[in-house]
Amino acid sequence: MLASSNQPHWSSELVGEQLRQKVSQLQDQLDAELEEKTNILLQLSREKAQSQGLRLEVASLRGEQAREAELAPSGDRLCRGHHRPAGVQDAGLAEPRDPGDQGDKTLAQVVSELQASQAETALELEKARDMLALQRAINVCYQEELEAVMTKADNDSKDHTETLQRLTRLLDLKSHRIRQLEAGELH
Numbered sequence: 001m002l003a004s005s006n007q008p009h010w011s012s013e014l015v016g017e018q019l020r021q022k023v024s025q026l027q028d029q030l031d032a033e034l035e036e037k038t039n040i041l042l043q044l045s046r047e048k049a050q051s052q053g054l055r056l057e058v059a060s061l062r063g064e065q066a067r068e069a070e071l072a073p074s075g076d077r078l079c080r081g082h083h084r085p086a087g088v089q090d091a092g093l094a095e096p097r098d099p100g101d102q103g104d105k106t107l108a109q110v111v112s113e114l115q116a117s118q119a120e121t122a123l124e125l126e127k128a129r130d131m132l133a134l135q136r137a138i139n140v141c142y143q144e145e146l147e148a149v150m151t152k153a154d155n156d157s158k159d160h161t162e163t164l165q166r167l168t169r170l171l172d173l174k175s176h177r178i179r180q181l182e183a184g185e186l187h
Contacts, residue, residue: 012156015153
């Protein structure tokens with residue numbers, strides 16, 4: 001009879017250990033996924049900072065372009081103020097404008113590259129956002145599964161405790177009955 005009362009105790013300990021292992025595994029998975037999300041968020045913040053830096057650089061380049069544009073008309077007015085032949089004025093203005101045009105092309109190329117980089121960063125951020133949303137949905141499923149396992153473990157533990165109490169009461173009743181019968185035979 002003692003062997004049979006130990007049987008449920010061992011199996012419940014085994015079930016409890018298995019549940020603890022499952023909970024531990026799920027917790028490790030959640031921790032790993034949290035670390036991965038943290039890394040993604042750090043990457044996103046770095047990319048946002050880089051994007052902001054690129055925006056500032058574009059604004060700076062546009063400011064330089066605006067200053068160059070302001071200087072070009074004032075130089076043009078100075079040349080017109082002097083009495084020179086038309087051919088001389090055109091030759092004098094052609095030299096400063098060519099490097100400026102090259103600068104404008106370079107600026108346009110830089111702005112184009114920055115816009116392309118920003119678009120690429122925006123796409124990467126969108127992908128990362130979608131991945132985070134998917135990961136969150138997976139984590140919700142894991143959390144629900146973990147709660148279900150924990151609830152089942154609690155229920156199993158309660159059932160086991162109730163079974164042990166019931167068996168203990170039955171054992172006590174039988175033991176009491178045996179003592180009564182033994183006492184009756186002695187008299």
